Amino acid sequence: MGLLTAIVLVPFLAALVIMALPRRREPWIKPVALAATGINLGLSLFLVLDYLRAIGPAGAPADAGAGLRLAHVERVPWLGRLGIEYYLGVDGISVLMIFLTAVVIFCGVFASWGHTYRVKEFFVFLLLLVTGVFGVFAAQDLFLFFLFYELAVLPMYLLIGLWGTGPKEYAAMKLTLMLMGGSALIVVGILVLYFQAGAKTFSISGIAQAGIPPATQAWLFPVMFFGFGTLGGLWPFHTWSPDGHASAPTAVSMLHAGVLMKLGGFGCLKLIYLMPHGALMWGTFFMALTTVNIFYGALVATQKTDLKYITAYSSVSHCGLVLFGLGALNQTAFQGAVVQMFAHGLMTALFFALIGMIYGRTHTRFITEMGGLLKVMPYLGVAYMIGGFAGLGLPGLAGFVAEIQVFVGAFSVNTPGHRIMTLLAAASVVTSAVYLLRALTRMLYGPMVNPDHAGLTDASFMEKVPLAILVFLLAFAGIYPGWMIRLIEYSLGPVMVQLQQATALPPI
Amino acid sequence: MATIAIELGLVLLAMVVFAVGLVFPHKTSGTAEARITLIGMLGLLALSATGWLPVRPAFGGSYLAGPVAVVFKQLFLLAGVLTALLSWPNPDRGALIPRNRTGEYLGLMLLSVTGMCFLVSARELVLLYVGLELVTVPLILLVALNRHELRSVEAGMKYVMFSAMSSGLLLYGLSLVYGMTGTTVLSAVAAKITRTPLTLLALVLVMCGVGFKISAAPFHLWTPDTYEGAPAPVAAFLSVASKAAGFALFYKVIAEAFGQVQGAWLGLVAILAALTMTFGNLAALHQTQMKRFLAFSSIAQAGYLMIGLTHGGELGLASVLYYLLVYLVSNMAAFAVVILIAAATGKEDMREYAGLSETNPALAAVMMLAMFSLAGIPPLAGFLGKFYLFAAAAEKGLYWLVFVGAINATISLYYYLTVIKWMYIAKPLNPAEPLGWIGISWAGGAVLAMTAAAMALIGILPQVIHWTEIAAAAGF
Helix, strand or coil: CCHHHHHHHHHHHHHHHHHHCCHHHHHHHHHHHHHHHHHHHHHHHHHHHHHHHHHCCCCCCCCCCCCCCCEEEEEEEEECCCCEEEEEEECHHHHHHHHHHHHHHHHHHHHCCCCCCCHHHHHHHHHHHHHHHHHHHHECEHHHHHHHHHHCHHHHHHHHHHHCCCCHHHHHHHHHHHHHHHHHHHHHHHHHHHHHHCCCCCEHHHHHHHCCCHHHHHHHHHHHHHHHHHHCCCCCCCCHHHHHHHHCCHHHHHHHHHHHHHHHHHHHHHHHHHCHHHHHHHHHHHHHHHHHHHHHHHHHHHHCCEHHHHHHHHHHHHHHHHHHHHHHCCHHHHHHHHHHHHHHHHHHHHHHHHHHHHHHHHCCCEHHHCCCHHHHCHHHHHHHHHHHHHHCCCCCCHHHHHHHHHHHHHHCCCCHHHHHHHHHHHHHHHHHHHHHHHHHHHHHCCCCCCHHHHHCCCCCHHHHHHHHHHHHHHHHHHHCCHHHHHHHHHHHHHHHHHHHHHHHCCCC | CHHHHHHHHHHHHHHHHHHHHHHCCCCCCCHHHHHHHHHHHHHHHHHHHHCCCCCCCECCCCECCCHHHHHHHHHHHHHHHHHHHHCCCCCCCCCCCCHHHHHHHHHHHHHHHHHHHHHHHECEHHHHHHHHHHHHHHHHHHHCCCCCCHHHHHHHHHHHHHHHHHHHHHHHHHHHHHHHHCCCEHHHHHHHCCCCHHHHHHHHHHHHHHHHHCCCCCCCCHHHHHHHHCCHHHHHHHHHHHHHHHHHHHHHHHHHCCHHHHHHHHHHHHHHHHHHHHHHHHHHCCCCEHHHHHHHHHHHHHHHHHHHHCCCCHHHHHHHHHHHHHHHHHHHHHHHHHHHHHHHHCCCEHHHHCCHHHHCHHHHHHHHHHHHHHHCCCCCHHHHHHHHHHHHHHHCCCHHHHHHHHHHHHHHHHHHHHHHHHHHHCCCCCCCCCCCCCCCCHHHHHHHHHHHHHHHHCCCCHHHHHHHHHHHHHCC
16 A cells, blocks of 8 residues: 555544444544544655655756656556546645645644534544545546545535534535536546547546647636636635635634635646646636636625635635636746645635634624734734735745745736736735735734623643644745745646647647 | 246246235235245345356347346346335334235235346347336336325326326337338347338337336426325335336337437437436425435436437446446435335425434435435445446537536535435424434345445445446447
């Protein structure tokens, strides 16, 4: 059994163990979940270091070709005569995403330590969900990829519906149906890719190398991009996100906004690799849509007073930046987009964890009903501030590394359209500052709005751990982003080769 | 003799089961008949799985049980076994089948399965039609089994009318085929048929007959009322076995007989598939009565299965066979939960399932698996099943149909999730009258365990899809 299989199986087995625990062993549930996610955190950290070691100081040779640069490959024939394989493997980007997933779920388990309502089912579903997420990032066979992708939907409905707050049934149903609608586009796309490539394989790099006819790419690329874009929060299909994330319980919001939305961007990057012609035709169109994303998300966030809605709309804006970078179709912007996935994952996880903890104390999520909280909960307050600064792209934190690269990359494309869109997108940083600082000042400074809040306590030890991890990583990735850039740069090679080959051919 | 061992065994079993009730009219509690049926069918299932039965033409070439026919027979037998378990007579708790009529009931079911087995092996139109009638007539009686209940009788009446009419249309179509080709042997018919207006007329008539059996739109009208009125185990049997027989019928009288004029019917089937699943799904959205809900869901599922028919080749056949198995176990699992709850409490409305996940976690979990499998969520069997059906249509370039199918799968998720919502999330409507703990008999437990294991495993074990692919490659 390979390392990647282990990473996928550990949470799954932990879910089975928890399911089998008798009622009197209920106190063991959380430690089991923590142990499983801890093991995975260790394994994924090893994965990062191992991949960095494999790249070496030299980086990729200049003519490495368009095959994906995979490590820890496991490949065995699996189902039927169509050529479905059990094919796992990781490149630098997947490694980074797996690491992000492991961090977020580890912190998510800490953040759910206080759960008391139907604990067993909660952790079973949470671990099943994360199994799917790990699987998506490791899968190299499109069928397997899609299987894991949908596996993440199975527990999501119940996680929000059962343990959520507010209009949770509506939000859960909306989220599930919109995401499944997106995946309906994806399944059609996968089958078209398979039969058009005619290579009798679902392997991503196999299909890319067999090539898809440009005429097919011209219509299939936008269809599939909308499919993945739905999960990535692409405007106008983002509406599931604010409702879903606002209603979901803390750990689920962390995981969903922090990691699952990244599956959208991750899938879109795979599409660019698979269909470079389509990407060249439609890149600008999707950049225009995501400009709306970035601007609209930030503007709505300035009008909201519910902390979860503010964060959810800022997620729409920030995830728009991921897709914006992908639409620019050059190395710098791609790098920025992937770093943004990582940075935003940490940042949103931090926000949602904090909101859960603050709500647990104040029993309100409205910033108008809070004030002066920094006096009573300095630890939580400072963590919120750091998250906010990362959100508005302050240098020294991970968000800056992402945003600067996306903007530089997008601006470097020498057309008026790209320049204007980049200016508009960059202007949204100002809007971000408005809503982030507004929330910070209202909530943390000023006089105490509610006198009952004076007696509140600061973070407990179990709450401090996840916050510390997330804040540390945000700062570490901001101050020393070199390791990430190396992982991403190395793994973007094949995508760039595909794009160059497509540019060299005359357009259809 | 050995060639038709399965059918002979089934008829023998039916006779024995009838006889037990006649010889000891007052002493029987139904258990003896149920045991005989169960052991007998399991024996026949094992016998056909061994592969010892010779594959030889019988009755002057009008009967041949090739690999695909064997797969179909195993599906019918499996459906029969599960139905027998679900209608196990229970002395303590209420039963949906009156105990003193268990023998009658099981005997009729066995005869219907016999008809299905003849149907899939028929190489000739007359035997095929006789097989089809042998399927339908016992089913009519089964639907109206509770003859003092108005709904059951009404359901039986509707079923009679629709099946009589569709049989008539089918027969009319087949007689046109005979008139054009001068033969009733399927292979000879296939060789002689050409594309004429009369052929198209025959095709449409035959399609009506087949459409009734598989409850494809617009021939689905009988389905909801019949399922709702029939005893729940009968509805379960109808929804899986009778539907599978309908697909076998399609392969015989359309795919094979009209094999030379594929162009004439592939497009028609694609349109019917799109109509059927869309209608089934839209109509299911607001159902709350579980049997009626499952009836509309089964119409939608028939639509997905018809996607596989549009391929007209090996991949299509393999995907249909595989999905029939998937649908069989998933639908049986759903019906098992409905039956167990209805037998214990008489409740058949999903709104009354509120709180089920806390009082009866096992029942709720199996129902959830069934709903997710029917909706096609991985890693359950329905996911691979749908993927294969879609792949079959995509190979033919019918991308629009794949798209319609995928969108329909999303719509269907809404109502499948609604059931889960009632079981897991909703608070009981009437807290004074909660759904108490429901004891599960060993027979019910066996069905739940078998179907749950099957849903979890056949979507990820490569052997199962391989099995249908091998059979499809070898042909009927």
